Amino acid sequence: MKEEKFFRVLGSFCMNDKKKNEIIEKCRQQKEDKKMLGKRKIIMVVAAALAVFATVGAASGIYTITYHSWSNEWNDWESMPSYEELEKKLGFVPVIEEDIDGFIFSGATVVGNRKEDESDGSSEKFKSIHIEYENSGKRMDIFVCEEKYAEEINADETEVYNGIELNYLKYNNKQVPPGYELTQEDKAREQSGDVVFSYGADEVTESVVQQVIFRYDGLEYDILTDDENVTKADLMAAAYAVIG
Amino acid sequence: MKKNSVRPADSEIERIVNTYADSLYRMCMVSLCNRFDAEDAVSETIMRFIRYSPVFRDKEHEKAWLIRVAVNICADIGRRRSKCIVAQPDILIDTLTKEENLELKHILESLDKKYREVIVLHYIEGYSSKEIAHIFKTSDAAIRKRLQYAREKLKQLLM
Numbered sequence: 001m002k003e004e005k006f007f008r009v010l011g012s013f014c015m016n017d018k019k020k021n022e023i024i025e026k027c028r029q030q031k032e033d034k035k036m037l038g039k040r041k042i043i044m045v046v047a048a049a050l051a052v053f054a055t056v057g058a059a060s061g062i063y064t065i066t067y068h069s070w071s072n073e074w075n076d077w078e079s080m081p082s083y084e085e086l087e088k089k090l091g092f093v094p095v096i097e098e099d100i101d102g103f104i105f106s107g108a109t110v111v112g113n114r115k116e117d118e119s120d121g122s123s124e125k126f127k128s129i130h131i132e133y134e135n136s137g138k139r140m141d142i143f144v145c146e147e148k149y150a151e152e153i154n155a156d157e158t159e160v161y162n163g164i165e166l167n168y169l170k171y172n173n174k175q176v177p178p179g180y181e182l183t184q185e186d187k188a189r190e191q192s193g194d195v196v197f198s199y200g201a202d203e204v205t206e207s208v209v210q211q212v213i214f215r216y217d218g219l220e221y222d223i224l225t226d227d228e229n230v231t232k233a234d235l236m237a238a239a240y241a242v243i244g
Numbered sequence: 245m246k247k248n249s250v251r252p253a254d255s256e257i258e259r260i261v262n263t264y265a266d267s268l269y270r271m272c273m274v275s276l277c278n279r280f281d282a283e284d285a286v287s288e289t290i291m292r293f294i295r296y297s298p299v300f301r302d303k304e305h306e307k308a309w310l311i312r313v314a315v316n317i318c319a320d321i322g323r324r325r326s327k328c329i330v331a332q333p334d335i336l337i338d339t340l341t342k343e344e345n346l347e348l349k350h351i352l353e354s355l356d357k358k359y360r361e362v363i364v365l366h367y368i369e370g371y372s373s374k375e376i377a378h379i380f381k382t383s384d385a386a387i388r389k390r391l392q393y394a395r396e397k398l399k400q401l402l403m
């Protein structure tokens with residue numbers, strides 16, 4: 001084959017219209033499904049002692065990925081950790097600010113996680129970190145893991161800051177004990193996307209959760225609050241502070 | 245440029261498919277050398293666009309994002325394929341004879357995937373080495389070197 005023909009053939013590769021229409025249809029369907037299940041997200045059980053939880057993310061209905069996470073009931077750090085400590089205990093070093101617009105670092109804990117992938121039966125352990133912030137009683141948490149372990153992000157709104165996509169989510173979160181069986185009402189609410197369930201709490205509570213999730217320098221930062229006094233602007237400011 | 249977009253409208257889905265499906269398909273075809281896998285990779289790329297609803301500075305940013313996602317998906321498919329034996333169709337493109345298809349397949353498979361990808365991005369899609377470097381998150385110099393090797397290897401194969 002001559003060079004000219006080779007490039008002409010490469011340039012002539014195109015997808016047939018039937019296939020394109022199939023993709024459009026599939027995407028429309030996914031968009032509809034997303035309206036129903038878009039809020040099905042992993043969320044941490046904030047301030048839980050020995051938090052053990054599993055949340056299921058059905059990415060496309062083809063297979064299921066389950067996450068189990070646990071941590072000590074005490075903080076690994078009550079004051080700002082050093083670079084070396086983070087590297088040793090965590091294996092990576094996230095950006096940690098001591099003061100984010102009045103939110104002061106109050107502790108950090110290494111979280112153990114296990115990711116089980118139903119598609120190939122694989123199971124993988126990895127570490128992440130839970131960093132706590134407080135501002136006159138208001139609470140905000142930042143969770144960081146390596147990007148390769150990150151979940152899909154189904155954002156309600158997205159904006160770009162210094163080239164980084166910041167994904168904002170807001171949803172009702174019902175925290176329930178392990179083994180809690182969903183009622184008919186729970187199932188209906190979950191199906192409609194009205195609420196996301198998290199397992200591992202001591203008792204049933206419900207709150208509005210806000211998150212800003214972004215990927216930066218190989219890590220995923222998940223800034224989360226269920227404190228009604230913390231605003232979207234507070235979470236965004238924390239993201240800006242991390243990105244610098 | 246979209247601001248605070250929530251989710252793409254149906255017309256946006258059609259625009260993305262009609263604007264980028266062919267470019268993505270070319271990229272996935274040279275990466276995977278298999279039309280069915282390439283179609284799946286394009287489909288998954290556009291599905292991720294719908295899922296993530298990313299915000300773009302401009303059309304170039306949008307296209308670069310889609311290509312980067314397609315490259316990653318092709319890598320995943322390639323890894324999965326390496327774990328099991330899958331029958332590979334010989335026909336890559338209907339407009340060529342069976343012999344020409346076999347020759348084309350042989351040429352593509354004789355080139356390393358990273359060379360095939362830069363060839364299609366540079367010579368077919370018209371990306372500069374700098375832009376390709378941005379897509380692959382590597383240096384401009386590395387891509388220029390990769391393009392040079394790709395050209396040399398291709399010349400040997402096309403002789």
